[in-house]
Amino acid sequence: MQNLSNFTPAQRDACLPVVDLMLECSEVARTEGVLALEKWQGKQESKFLRFIVMLVVDGVDPDLVLSMGRTLIESSGHEGAALLERMMLLEGLSSVQWGEHPHILEQKLLCMLGEAYLTRRGTFMVQSGKIY
DSSP states (O other): OOOGGGSOHHHHHHHHHHHHHHHHHHHHHHHHOGGGHHHHHTTOOOHHHHHHHHHHHTTOOHHHHHHHHHHHHHHHOOOHHHHHHHHHHHHHHHHHHHTOOHHHHHHHHHHHHOHHHHHHTTSOOEETTEEO
């Protein structure tokens, strides 16, 4: 899988909306149930996202979902922002499938973009040598 440090600031900025999309997905799953994601995914443009969501909705084992998603990413030939977007979508959907809290999901995805994005969104602050 691609080293996250290889993405440019412009590529990272282009993928920032993925964080909000995954938070929306998480909210649907938490309030309406995972099966409600079937309707939600029908409104999404990304074929990759729709594919992974349907695996989740169908109850495929989370490890198999990750494995299939990673294989699809590695075989896709995507580069730059398109590659980073798919990596973030897979991680986000994995968090949704595991039922992780939306705040953790947000931090996980922002970590993929870098410290500056954690700070910018107010989820990562360092004061007096302590991380908050």
